[in-house]
Amino acid sequence: LIAIVDYGMGNLRSVRNALDRVGAESALVDDPASLRAADRVVLPGVGAFPDAIAALRERGLADALRTFAAEGRPLLGICLGMQLLASRSSEFGDHDGLGLIPGSVELLAPGDGLRVPHVGWNDLEVRPAGADMFATAGDEPTFYFVHSYEFRPSAPEAIAGVTDYGGPVTAAVADGRVWGVQFHPEKSAEDGLALLARFAAC
Amino acid sequence: VLRPRVIPCLLLKNGLLVRSESFREHQIIGNPVHQVERYSAWAVDELVYLDITREGEHDLGRDDQKIKSASSVLDILDEVARSCFVPLTFGGGIRTVQDVRERLARGADKVTINTAGLEEPEFLTEVAGTFGSQALVVSIDARATDGGWEAMAAGGTRATGRDVATWAAEAERRGAGEIFLNSVDRDGMGDGYDLDLVRSVVQATTIPVIACGGVGRFKHLAKAFAAGASAAAAANIFHFSEHSTQRAKRELRALGIPVRMAGIDARA
Numbered sequence: 364l365i366a367i368v369d370y371g372m373g374n375l376r377s378v379r380n381a382l383d384r385v386g387a388e389s390a391l392v393d394d395p396a397s398l399r400a401a402d403r404v405v406l407p408g409v410g411a412f413p414d415a416i417a418a419l420r421e422r423g424l425a426d427a428l429r430t431f432a433a434e435g436r437p438l439l440g441i442c443l444g445m446q447l448l449a450s451r452s453s454e455f456g457d458h459d460g461l462g463l464i465p466g467s468v469e470l471l472a473p474g475d476g477l478r479v480p481h482v483g484w485n486d487l488e489v490r491p492a493g494a495d496m497f498a499t500a501g502d503e504p505t506f507y508f509v510h511s512y513e514f515r516p517s518a519p520e521a522i523a524g525v526t527d528y529g530g531p532v533t534a535a536v537a538d539g540r541v542w543g544v545q546f547h548p549e550k551s552a553e554d555g556l557a558l559l560a561r562f563a564a565c
Numbered sequence: 566v567l568r569p570r571v572i573p574c575l576l577l578k579n580g581l582l583v584r585s586e587s588f589r590e591h592q593i594i595g596n597p598v599h600q601v602e603r604y605s606a607w608a609v610d611e612l613v614y615l616d617i618t619r620e621g622e623h624d625l626g627r628d629d630q631k632i633k634s635a636s637s638v639l640d641i642l643d644e645v646a647r648s649c650f651v652p653l654t655f656g657g658g659i660r661t662v663q664d665v666r667e668r669l670a671r672g673a674d675k676v677t678i679n680t681a682g683l684e685e686p687e688f689l690t691e692v693a694g695t696f697g698s699q700a701l702v703v704s705i706d707a708r709a710t711d712g713g714w715e716a717m718a719a720g721g722t723r724a725t726g727r728d729v730a731t732w733a734a735e736a737e738r739r740g741a742g743e744i745f746l747n748s749v750d751r752d753g754m755g756d757g758y759d760l761d762l763v764r765s766v767v768q769a770t771t772i773p774v775i776a777c778g779g780v781g782r783f784k785h786l787a788k789a790f791a792a793g794a795s796a797a798a799a800a801n802i803f804h805f806s807e808h809s810t811q812r813a814k815r816e817l818r819a820l821g822i823p824v825r826m827a828g829i830d831a832r833a
Binding site: 377409483501 | 646647670673696698742826828
């Protein structure tokens with residue numbers, strides 16, 4: 364069973380619909396005990412970093428997620444859920460994250476007159492850390508992004524994929540079975556569904 | 566590279582898909598739920614559903630020979646979201662934070678707000694603050710005036726006196742994540758977008774602008790991108806022919822626009 368963390372942030376229905384489509388059983392989970400009982404965890408998220416980390420702590424989910432990851436069990440963060448894996452974020456001040464993948468979350472500064480947020484479909488260049496995640500991706504995969512901040516891992520080896528928006532932007536991170544994607548796989552058609560199917564089987 | 570988006574816009578009236586001309590003629594063309602499965606297979610980049618049912622007109626229960634009306638827009642949204650794996654925007658008749666919450670909870674990624682924002686601009690601030698800018702698309706129905714455009718309320722029927730570019734800039738300040746820009750004059754005409762209108766709003770804002778209204782040929786979509794739009798939307802042209810979005814994308818590729826092909830053979 365895949366637990367979808369429900370902490371009041373984000374469109375959980377879409378993630379659920381997409382997991383249904385790839386044949387993966389899932390349930391919304393909002394307490395540490397149910398999270399511990401799951402085989403895999405998806406941490407979705409839309410909104411602002413400080414609210415999100417506060418909501419996770421309030422429900423005891425921040426510690427539960429750290430324990431889950433420390434046991435080597437599969438965890439996938441999506442969008443803000445990926446940024447929460449970082450050590451810290453500068454969105455609306457300076458805030459600690461879950462610290463599962465060292466690095467910080469910073470405002471996008473694409474230059475070239477490019478607009479922020481970065482909204483729309485963009486390409487992915489797979490890095491070695493993403494070999495497993497994207498093993499089943501098609502040729503020239505594209506994914507749907509909508510974000511104003513980007514995760515900058517301290518160790519470049521943690522970057523699993525990059526996209527180009529006025530320069531390289533972290534599109535995916537991975538450390539063992541802790542995965543994070545900045546894009547929305549549940550809204551990225553066949554390429555996104557392939558990634559979710561991969562996660563459900565990893 | 567960020568791919569220019571191609572977006573079919575589906576109009577709902579009393580639970581059925583309709584086509585529109587000058588915001589007035591509404592001809593019933595199909596069932597909204599069947600259509601999403603087709604578009605999913607056609608590599609669309611995003612879907613926009615707009616409910617244009619006027620208040621007091623709901624549930625007319627019209628059943629044509631082959632087309633069965635669905636019950637409510639929220640039921641339609643439930644069904645559509647189940648098989649829609651691209652971003653889904655839902656709009657029309659949204660007046661309260663609760664209206665927004667209901668639509669997002671049922672699987673919409675974004676909502677469009679038009680009349681309620683014109684009447685009470687603070688509502689936009691409230692929606693963006695509650696759900697984030699990524700969920701708020703401000704829809705503007707523009708009508709040409711002497712030397713400019715004004716924003717129209719209530720489905721293009723009520724003039725507001727607000728200059729479109731000025732209103733778009735205010736919508737951005739209030740937290741809109743994107744602007745959905747429709748031309749009342751070009752709606753259903755098929756002779757192309759009002760490109761001066763698109764340029765004026767692109768210049769007045771820094772958020773993505775989705776152009777809509779007037780597409781009669783696929784090459785018109787390309788003109789929106791040249792005018793600075795991030796996305797080109799159209800309704801009628803995508804309704805009446807099979808595999809229309811695939812054909813549109815092949816034509817755009819041939820014109821040198823890097824649209825997302827997602828498995829479509831560019832040469833076919």
